[in-house]
Amino acid sequence: MPTHEDMVAAVKAYVDAFAQENLNAIVNLYADDATVEDPVGSPLHSGAEAIRAFYAKAVEMRAKLTLNGPVRTAGNTAAFAFTVDVPNEGAVLQIDVIDTFRFDERGRVSRMRAYWGPHNVRQGGST
Amino acid sequence: MPTHEDMVAAVKAYVDAFAQENLNAIVNLYADDATVEDPVGSPLHSGAEAIRAFYAKAVEMRAKLTLNGPVRTAGNTAAFAFTVDVPNEGAVLQIDVIDTFRFDERGRVSRMRAYWGPHNVRQGGST
Numbered sequence: 001m002p003t004h005e006d007m008v009a010a011v012k013a014y015v016d017a018f019a020q021e022n023l024n025a026i027v028n029l030y031a032d033d034a035t036v037e038d039p040v041g042s043p044l045h046s047g048a049e050a051i052r053a054f055y056a057k058a059v060e061m062r063a064k065l066t067l068n069g070p071v072r073t074a075g076n077t078a079a080f081a082f083t084v085d086v087p088n089e090g091a092v093l094q095i096d097v098i099d100t101f102r103f104d105e106r107g108r109v110s111r112m113r114a115y116w117g118p119h120n121v122r123q124g125g126s127t
Numbered sequence: 128m129p130t131h132e133d134m135v136a137a138v139k140a141y142v143d144a145f146a147q148e149n150l151n152a153i154v155n156l157y158a159d160d161a162t163v164e165d166p167v168g169s170p171l172h173s174g175a176e177a178i179r180a181f182y183a184k185a186v187e188m189r190a191k192l193t194l195n196g197p198v199r200t201a202g203n204t205a206a207f208a209f210t211v212d213v214p215n216e217g218a219v220l221q222i223d224v225i226d227t228f229r230f231d232e233r234g235r236v237s238r239m240r241a242y243w244g245p246h247n248v249r250q251g252g253s254t
Binding site: 004041069072074076077078079096098118119 | 166168195197199200204205206207223224227241243246247
């Protein structure tokens with residue numbers, strides 16, 4: 001099973017992949033049969049193809065992630081708070097999110113859930 | 128169903144109840160048939176009696192909670208990052224945690240999950 005350090009490294013790789021607009025690096029963190037629920041309560045993106053399509057949009061929107069505080073890990077799951085900056089017509093939308101990543105035995109993410117809603121979206125500064 | 132504001136108020140009431148060492152105020156946030164999984168992966172505390180016994184220990188240890196950033200809400204679930212301070216022989220243990228609260232239709236917490244592990248515990252300053 002992945003260690004705390006493995007899980008923290010995966011979270012940091014996820015943040016870095018957005019910074020680099022590297023879609024492959026994001027998708028490669030996931031198991032082939034993974035599910036993504038973003039936001040929690042919405043339909044699942046299941047499997048590599050659906051997950052790639054979901055993240056392709058986020059990369060295209062130039063979403064950038066900033067971690068808020070340390071990654072928490074419990075067993076094979078990591079939870080982490082972050083802010084997403086999305087450029088929006090000369091300004092920036094900021095979205096406060098908490099994600100959970102459940103990992104499989106090989107250290108790939110098997111289940112992602114993103115906790116955020118309309119009240120967590122705000123207008124940030126100008127770019 | 129509870130609104131964003133209802134869920135944020137419940138989280139703040141939870142933090143305040145620890146500050147006031149008010150066990151009843153903590154337990155009253157929960158539905159009678161709620162479950163508490165703290166940390167994630169450990170056996171569930173199921174139902175009012177087990178939940179009361181679990182929190183009685185935390186209150187006895189004088190655990191105090193400080194929120195780290197805004198409460199995230201998705202549908203009927205809130206997620207929030209916080210630090211717990213626990214007095215420990217003249218010093219303070221600090222534990223970084225992320226909790227999720229799922230709410231029932233009446234706005235009571237029906238399921239709580241706490242994400243933290245040994246790597247999220249550190250020695251803080253002296254009291």
